[in-house]
Amino acid sequence: xxxxxxxxxxxxxxxIVFGFLLQKGRVAKFEVIVGQFLFKxxxxxxxxxxxxxxxxxxxxxxxxxxxxxxxxxxxxxxxILAGAVCFGIGxxxxxxxxGTSVAACGEGRRDAMVGVLGxxxxxxxxxxAFPLIQPIINGLGNGGTITLPQLTGTSPWLWVAGxxxxxxxxxxxxxxxxxxxxxxxxxxxxxxx
Amino acid sequence: MANPFFQKSWTPxxxxxxxxxxxxxxxxxxxxxxxxxxxxxxxxxxSARAVMPTIEHSNEYFAKKAAEGKPPKIDWEWMLxxxxxxxxxxxxxxxxxxxxxxxxxxxxxxxxxxxxxRLVVAFLSGGLMMFGARLAQGCxxxxxxxxTLQLAVSSWIFIIIAFTVxxxxxxxxxxxxxARHV
Numbered sequence: 001x002x003x004x005x006x007x008x009x010x011x012x013x014x015x016i017v018f019g020f021l022l023q024k025g026r027v028a029k030f031e032v033i034v035g036q037f038l039f040k041x042x043x044x045x046x047x048x049x050x051x052x053x054x055x056x057x058x059x060x061x062x063x064x065x066x067x068x069x070x071x072x073x074x075x076x077x078x079x080i081l082a083g084a085v086c087f088g089i090g091x092x093x094x095x096x097x098x099g100t101s102v103a104a105c106g107e108g109r110r111d112a113m114v115g116v117l118g119x120x121x122x123x124x125x126x127x128x129a130f131p132l133i134q135p136i137i138n139g140l141g142n143g144g145t146i147t148l149p150q151l152t153g154t155s156p157w158l159w160v161a162g163x164x165x166x167x168x169x170x171x172x173x174x175x176x177x178x179x180x181x182x183x184x185x186x187x188x189x190x191x192x193x
Numbered sequence: 194m195a196n197p198f199f200q201k202s203w204t205p206x207x208x209x210x211x212x213x214x215x216x217x218x219x220x221x222x223x224x225x226x227x228x229x230x231x232x233x234x235x236x237x238x239x240s241a242r243a244v245m246p247t248i249e250h251s252n253e254y255f256a257k258k259a260a261e262g263k264p265p266k267i268d269w270e271w272m273l274x275x276x277x278x279x280x281x282x283x284x285x286x287x288x289x290x291x292x293x294x295x296x297x298x299x300x301x302x303x304x305x306x307x308x309x310x311r312l313v314v315a316f317l318s319g320g321l322m323m324f325g326a327r328l329a330q331g332c333x334x335x336x337x338x339x340x341t342l343q344l345a346v347s348s349w350i351f352i353i354i355a356f357t358v359x360x361x362x363x364x365x366x367x368x369x370x371x372a373r374h375v
Contacts, residue, residue, distance in 0.1 A: 080329045
């Protein structure tokens, strides 16, 4: 029924830091998440992108040092496809994703609290319907717990380097598209010198 | 300089880097990726079994998870979810960034100020989102951050489709005009 108290305390501590960061990052807000889907507010992509690039470096270093192991979810194509479609519709309408709806509850948002109740109900439906939905989950085959490096027979570090390069490129593009006044000023200064 | 803990927001790069480092911490100390929805699945399984004990034998879910060595229980990830609530609560209290409005402004512009429809739709969409997350075995955290940083094939497929569908749904709901109201 319960894991060890040490692991429970560790989970709680990790969660508190996670929730604190999500709230400070403004991603526990309806307008920020829906704003991302409307291409108006890029906070979600910036936050997730940075987390993935930074996280990938450290986690692959830990794995290389034999201090952690990868935990890959299986590529059950039916479940992934059907799940992603339901998830995308649900998240867009609710305006929060699962982690951020819990954080939004902490921020006092009532619609997120009702959303979390709905999430629990959705999980109950999943459990009860589990035998019936197996054909959907397994219907399109199972690619296994495979990573992109394994699929392509390449080094994970090549992909981590690719993520870092992609992140840098995105930063440069962001710099040139969102700091127009500065760009304008710089051209003037260059013209003067 | 003002104490950052009392500020209402931090730049997304600092927060993102913080979440990245937090996943190192999670992997190093608990050998577990950051994820949220598995805890909901486990709570639902525990509740279903408490209400209807026969489900443990009639529903293959329980036998399957027991065989995988992952029977439903109150675990690291379950406490992580409790922690997310506490962390966000503390952060918003420290900065005063609290929100008590039931209907977000964009929703109000599109569907009116009435709270009841917003709450009914929030319940249903929350349910659909969780059902989808459990079909795919992950959400924005489990697949979108933890899975993609591990370079999992399943996670990259999931997050690309989920965010594409989310974008299409949002434009169907609010249209281009919506961007002026967020």
